[in-house]
Amino acid sequence: MACRVLFVDDDAALRNSTVQWLQLSGFDVAAAENAEAAFSIASASPPDIVISDVRMPGSDGLTVLRHFTDADPTLPVILVTGHGDVPLAVEAMRLGAYDFLQKPFEPEHLVEVIRKADDKRRLMREVIRLRSLLGGDENLAGRLIGSSAQAVALRQKIAALASVDCDVIVMGETGTGKEVVARALHDLSRRASGPYVAINCAAIPADMFESELFGHEAGAFTGARGVRVGRLEYANGGTLLLDEIESMPLPLQAKVLRAVQERQIERLGSNQSIPLNLRIVAATKEDLKAASEAGRFRKDLYYRLHVGEVVLPPLRERSEDIPLLFLHFASEAAHRHGRELRPLDKDNIAALLRHDWPGNVRELRTAAERFAIGLETPAERLALPAIGTTEAWLPAQIAAFEREMIAAAIRQHDGDMASAAKALGIPRRTLNEKMNRLGIGRRDITQQASG
Template identity: 55%
Template sequence: MLNSVIVVDDEAPIREAVEQWLTLSGFSVQVYSRAQDCLENLPEHFPGVVLSDVRMPDMNGLALLSHLQSLDADLPVILLTGHGDVPMAVDAMRDGAYDFLEKPFTPQTLLSSLRRALEKRSLVLENRRLHERADARTRLDATLIGQSAGMQTLRRQVLDLATLPVNVVIRGETGSGKELVARCLHDFGPRAGKPFVALNCAAIPEQLFEAELFGHETGAFTGAQGKRIGKLEYADGGTLFLDEIESMPLAQQVKLLRVIQDRRLERLGSNQSITVDLRIIAATKPDLLEEARAGRFREDLAYRLNVAELRLPPLRERREDVPSLFSHFAQVAAQRLGRSTPVLDGAQLSHLLSHDWPGNVRELANAAERHVLGLDAPHAIEAQAGQSLAAQQEAFEAHCLRSALARHKGDIKAVLNELQLPRRTLNEKMQRHGLLRETFVD
């Protein structure tokens, strides 16, 4: 149950008395003498109720109500009125005020009104949270593509971790999409409006690594022309993505650990300590703890980074996602290149499904682009062992259903006619493959 209350009243005795009553009753109370102060300090999605006097200088309670409604139409506002203000307060309730209390009022009357308002506020915020999560899930489905069990698990984990203030390690093979997952953790969390800064640790020469990470002042070393903001400082408020973290020099690992612990850094050539607030997402192919046991990575840093770990399944472990991914990449490439999207035949699809994709999603995207350009058809990919006939049949069936739904923009009747299936059979197959009609509606 929510328990936050903002009290706005220009009379100090009333503010103090109401604050005391509410605090003793278990509420979290903020008090302001001016309506403007309330507006300037009101947090977004404030989890509580505003209690305001009507008659105040500069901005009265009715004007405050209007401003608050423009910020959040569902925020409960309770007005405190004198006897002569009752008709005005009744009009205010028609305009959206939750309740009004005529002075003098008893503590019990105030508490009763507040608890009802807070209960309503709790339901509104929970409903918003559910809608936002459903919207985020839809957007994430369109970003991290695939209906395999591994991808469904990954999307759930990303949504859960995106909102948590913890560092994350993403493990996956080369080309499996680690940076895309890191970007989703940033974009679907509270830091979305702040910088997302990516640094590939394997691409920076060791002698330049510290300057790249921490920045430098003018003349800090030979060639240091002017002041430069480092990646850590530039990511302040947002997310720093460290790709191939296992390649970070041991000397810099010590300094990164200190930044994580103290949330402060110093640029090269400076004695000034700078506070930073950032989330670190690291990507690695090997297990960092195994690297630490082998003496190639600091164990204390590994634990600091690996508060949570996400594992990206390689493409060969989720072959049923290959058709939808290939189709997506082909459509993107066709749009960018001004070409039409070629339709795959059965033989081409079979070769796509039987290939092991050692380069993972990156290799698949390249194959899709070459297919659009007519440079390298999918059947040119050498078929490899590793997938059962039943699995290939399942993937082919999913591709056929998906293609038909896309062609007919979700028109179930047209799909039934084309595939010559009973309605019940189509429903069962769509459910088994995780296909929703709404996804294909134009």
């Protein structure tokens, strides 16, 4: 859909010539001779970009600027003057003008400024849409980001498990977000006010493991000078995450099994039992059932922990979420580093979709941060061997991306095509045309969502 430009200038000759040039450059252009006419045109057909002369009879360009930026802060307003007034330019930029051009301007330069402004507008509106979709930190959709069927099912599973007080095994490849899931299970449960304690089983030396989990009394062993509360006891009333539990030494697994079954422990060097009231979340990148059958993990501990299970899909299996996740992480990084977020063009989206992301969400977050601070684009970072010709490959990937985004929007809005088109930022007619061209069936999508 062509960018809609509203050009406001009281000079009829300049207005007509500029309109013709912009139309030849592919823009949808409306013209007004003064501010009042511009406001009337905009109320009937809202523009994407406004270009206004500063010095006009009646309301001036600063009035135009204030009117449009007050109504929509994401709308770029470009001001033009023939007076070279530096203080005026400073005031215009302070009030939120996107750019300030001096007459006579080069038509090619104006086109370039408009295109950059339109890119920024689209990006700002997408960021706003994502933030409204994701919600706050306490919102599950704000933690487990994605609109794919897998992401929706994952959020539903976590919400269901958070409402019951059972132990859970979370399984997924490295970087898929197992600790994010564990934290969500805690924060959305009735134990949210209690402690959340995480322990990485792969990072603790075998000879310190028992003391780390169960604690010890003074004199329990050489060097035990005082009482130490173990992680199990410290997590009382809350949640304990045993990350990379497949790395836990087999002899210790028997003691952990007893603590899980009886919900009580004894510190090393003590005969006093300490009752436990906690949820245990065990995270693993290995199939614990297969590991138990192979003798690498205790079967009885596996079955005792395996009350609830969450299996995290790798990022390559929910590729439609990749651009959404990338933009979210890039937006966060840009804000953190005080940078302006750059638009993500089709070549970079294609690079994101082409990569298989062996490091999953963790790898994607790193790529997004490097993009946000200007180190490299996804296309530069993810340079891969060619698959056929670029001409044959890129359109296919773009079509796949469009197909995934449209299907996700329709699922999200329960088949309401008008709402889906609005969320995608395209007219209903354009959505229908794209669905026909891409072979997307509304019924198939809604049946997939309900299934």
